[in-house]
Amino acid sequence: MTDTALSLQGLHKSFGAKQAVSDLTLDVRAGSMFGLVGPNGAGKTTTLSMATGLLRPDAGRAFVLGSDVWADPAAAKARMGVLPDGVRLFDRLSGRELLRYVGLLRSVDPGLLETRSAELLEALGLTEDADNLVVDYSAGMTKKIGLACALVHAPRLLLLDEPLEAVDPVSGEAIRSILRSYVAGGGTVVLSSHVMELVESMCDTVAVVAQGRVLALGSLDEVRAGESLQRRFISLVGGKELDQEALTWLRSS
Template sequence: MPRPLDNVEPVPSAVEGVEAGAPVDRAESPARAGDTEPDESPVVLSIRNLSRSFGDTVAVNGIDLDVRRGSFYGIVGPNGAGKTTTLSMVTGLLRPDSGTISVNGLDVWKDPAKAKKTIGVLPDRLRLFDRLTGAQLLYYSGVLRGLDGRTVRARVKDLASAFGLEDALNRLVADYSAGMTKKVALASALIHSPRLLVLDEPFESVDPVSAANVIEILQDYVANGGTVVLSSHGMDLIQRVCDHVAIIVNGEVLDAGAVDDVRRDGTLEERFVELAGGRKAAEGMEWLHSFSD
């Protein structure tokens, strides 16, 4: 029986000495096997001079990014930094004011049908057909992506097992918890075995055990040639799991590259706070220490 991710073209970037499917701590296992390093792999996602405004508010201001095949790429930034707007434009959900987005060599806005076939999407604000059961939603997602019924049914079974959804398949998605809803949405994004997976806050409302399970699935996906771009507020998670990161503040990329290069001698959180202008919240609030009693 084929697995949902079997059609992803393998690349020689699997983590050396780690069995496929095993969780990988990037901080402990930075080396990748094979002759091709991630920075030499083909560019899967290319963003050039991307901009978007809402009225007088500039949400994204001239962003440039390259994401290579086999990367686990994190996007971080404070609330309102432009992360969701950027990812919405990347996946064809929001038209940019200017700039270009290329996925696997295809312009997302000039050749949307072909480009979107290679993308799996988990948006920030989930809008699922929640009057369907989990099984119906996954089946619909697969057929919508052009898969035949037999293949879809096999992949639904595999994905349900991988995400721990077997007992929930026959329940309405409307009755799912927030974490289960996130998992079935991620399963829907994976069912057509995309080459690029774009995830906006995939671990929000997901319990730690389920999050570890999802990370393992994503690491297996990346090790076998897939590419993940995700946004998250969890700096520790990004530093531990991702190999590359971009820090976006006020709609601009202030730093991007390999995680170890971006964080320098400190943690990723310390570097993020430095660039985002943090550590100033308590200035001028000495009165707070006077106490009312």
């Protein structure tokens, strides 16, 4: 088995005159928790979309555990679970029905699927709402059922875009525990987030992306370079300080 779970090689993507991703190359070690961070519009979601086969690159290649995402998409996609940001689900199904539907699409044995679904629903605090329609779920519950769908076929690579967005602290801690256990069992997580504290507490490897390019890549300590990840991130992407004379009308008179 390859030591690299995800390999992105020279990815390019433009939308009209806007270049979203430019010559982006990185490797994600199998068995790691990899954080992908960057400002809004940095190209993170575009990069993940190309890595998962949702968006065709203008140039470059992506490999999942040795399988070319675009030359052999069936083999690559069978090895990965994906939670896109703003995921659209078949929300006229109940949570339980949706998990069953996704599991059968993923060729999970029906008997095994029932056991896995029950365990995932319990672990994510969705058992009481399992027979309610997903359209009636809150944003956080929708995120959790999306994660369950990404996990139900026991993939070896998880690609998660803002997995804790809109999730309450209790559920967030449950998700953290699930992901840590998954990595401890040999799985690999690629996690995109704007929340530096989340990445710093969860990830062992980090890439900082801005304007579609990798600005820093390495272990968490290498990327932080003796600072907090927040400070290092701002110094890399060029944070803007507020003019002290701006917005003076917001001050109390």
